[in-house]
Amino acid sequence: xxxxxxxxxxxxxxxxxxxxxxxxxxxxxxxxxxxxxxxxxxxxxxxxxxxxxxxxxxxxxxxxxxxxxxxx
Numbered sequence: 001x002x003x004x005x006x007x008x009x010x011x012x013x014x015x016x017x018x019x020x021x022x023x024x025x026x027x028x029x030x031x032x033x034x035x036x037x038x039x040x041x042x043x044x045x046x047x048x049x050x051x052x053x054x055x056x057x058x059x060x061x062x063x064x065x066x067x068x069x070x071x072x
Contacts, residue, residue, distance in 0.1 A: 001055050005070040008046030010055070013039060017059035025054050045071060 001012055012020050022043065024033040032053070037043060045053075048071050058064045 001057065001067040001069060004067075005072045006045060007072050009042040009044055010069065011040060011042060012037060012057055014057075014059060017061065017063075019060045021058040023056040025056070027052055027054070 001010055003010070012022065014020070018039045020037050020039070022033070022035050022037055023031055024043075024045065025031045032048065033043070033045075035043065050071055053069050053071060055067045055069055056064060057067070
């Protein structure tokens with residue numbers, strides 16, 4: 001997940017997967033975005049408030065990772 005910190009767009013890259021399920025939530029656990037994307041597709045978060053968010057990414061082979069991002 002890059003760039004980090006973020007101003008408006010984030011991207012997801014993975015060495016072997018091209019398709020992802022993405023969940024973006026705030027620190028209270030409230031899901032703000034649930035979306036399916038392909039590698040390199042931008043995800044626009046410019047309307048989110050400044051702060052810290054969690055991005056959960058699940059690959060097509062069901063591997064899940066969670067990343068902390070900072071929205072500026």
